Amino acid sequence: MAPTAPTVELGHGAAMPQLGLGTWPMDDAEAERVVAEAIGLGYRLVDTAENYQNERGVGLGLKASGVAREDLFVTTKFNKEWHGVDLAAEACERGLDRLGLDYLDLLLIHWPNPQHGKYIEAWEGLVGLLESGRVKAIGTSNFKPTHLDRIIEATGVIPDVNQIQLSPLTTRLEARAYHKERGIVTQSWSPIGGQGGEVRNEPKVLQLAEKYGKTPVQVVLRWHLDSGLTVVPKSSDPERLAQNLDVFDFELEPDDVMSLAALDQGEAAAADSDQFGH
Ligand SMILES: NC(=O)C1=CN([C@@H]2O[C@H](COP(=O)(O)OP(=O)(O)OC[C@H]3O[C@@H](n4cnc5c(N)ncnc54)[C@H](OP(=O)(O)O)[C@@H]3O)[C@@H](O)[C@H]2O)C=CC1
DSSP states (O other): OOOOOOEEEOTTSOEEESBOEEOTTOOHHHHHHHHHHHHHHTOOEEEOOGGGTOHHHHHHHHHHHOOOGGGOEEEEEEOGGGOSHHHHHHHHHHHHHHHTOSOBSEEEESOOOTTTOOHHHHHHHHHHHHHHTSBSOEEEESOOHHHHHHHHHHHSOOOSEEEEEOBTTBOOHHHHHHHHHHTOEEEEESTTOTTTOGGGGOHHHHHHHHHHTSOHHHHHHHHHHHTTOEEOOOOOSHHHHHHHHOOSSOOOOHHHHHHHHTTOOOGGGSOOTTTOOO
16 A cells, blocks of 8 residues: 655645645546545545536545545635635635535635736635634635735735646746745646646656656656655546555655756746636
8 A cells, every 4th residue: 555645734734745636637426436546545635626527526535435534635726706705705615515524624716817806805715714714724726926925915814835737847936936935835736747748758757767666657746746846646547546646765866856857848838827717
């Protein structure tokens, strides 16, 4: 059995596993099966979203796993239609209802949608949910430093987590430096390159896989962990789920971490949250 991922302490005190299960794109039936399997393998963090339309399946998978609620870490996110103080609270209640839970470990604003103009109000709503204890941690996703500046200035409350697209091909140095300065934990989405998967076929990755006797995906996941990042890789396959969690018995040498970061294709290769979002 693979080990359970170590945790990182978030700004508001919650302990979040450094590695968890991504669930996009899974439908309810697939999510129910995969979430239960993953927890059985040792996963404790599950990442979903209103937008994935699989929270009900995720919730059934959590229950089917038989693992106690307090030993699980559940993240969901809400869409821009809920960007408002009271609307964010309603989005949380609806998410909880779909998941069949009575609290969330982490609730994220999925995209800032700056053209919609209401993400500061959404953040104020999340601050209220944190204070009421309905959520243990609050955060953002796809927020740039300019968006983060505005919500922090408006409330004085720093997000626990900012979940952004990040891999050796999109290393997001500016965002990471900003997060580090403020104690925000960076969580990488599409950490192994998403469905296209280019990063896992990079010659440098293949060479390091050979050197460490690991798979290319294990090398890429280790790059995130050795760079101080947290990750939510997705797999629906039992063997790959086990493989992706089995990355806590080796570390990359610092030179190898740097050589993978040198694959960066720049900010333009990442989804632009000023232009994109649901
Ligand atoms: N906040 C946001 O806006 C976003 C958040 N996310 C979150 O991040 C998660 C991860 O991102 P995602 O885009 O899924 O990309 P990932 O980088 O996790 O890559 C997933 C792909 O890699 C394949 N894969 C997984 N493990 C292995 C392996 N060991 N060897 C070979 N192939 C493998 C999967 O296929 P298979 O299933 O067949 O194994 C799937 O096609 C999502 O599931 C979601 O939870 C994603 C996008 C946006």
